[in-house]
Amino acid sequence: EENWPSRLVERAELERLLVEAIDRMPPIEKTVLSLYYQEELTLRxxxxxxxxxxxxxxxxxxxxxxxxxxxxxxxxxxKRGQA
Structure with a gap:
């Protein structure tokens, strides 16, 4: 696909924004998301x-x-509008 370089840039920017958003969260929310999505633990x-x-x-x-x-x-x- 000819547009793949711009898609890679968009993905990198989205990942950066996700990290930025998570960094701003209260510690308990970070912990819950990490345990749920990274460690794949149940809510219980x-x-x-x-x-x-x-x-x-x-x-x-x-x-x-x-x-x-x-x-x-x-x-x-x-961010996308600026691209």
């Missing part, structure tokens, strides 16, 4: 590790994903 397993109820872990995961979505919606279209 995460709850046992951090000492919170499973329902609270679910809330924290939802908050973190909303925070990511909001940050990317704010930054990503602007």
């Amino acid at each position: 397993e995460i709850a046992k590790i951090v000492g919170l109820h499973e329902s609270r872990i679910s809330q924290l995961k939802s908050q973190a994903l909303l925070r990511l979505r909001t940050y990317l919606e704010k930054c990503w279209p602007m």
Whole structure:
């Protein structure tokens, strides 16, 4: 595909924005996302590790994903429009 270099640049920029958004999160939200997506633990397993109820872990995961979505919606279209 002839457009692959620009897609690589876009992907790198998106990854940078994700890292930036995660860095801005409260530590507990980072921990929950890391354990859920990187370590592939269940919400119940995460709850046992951090000492919170499973329902609270679910809330924290939802908050973190909303925070990511909001940050990317704010930054990503602007970045793409500049390209």
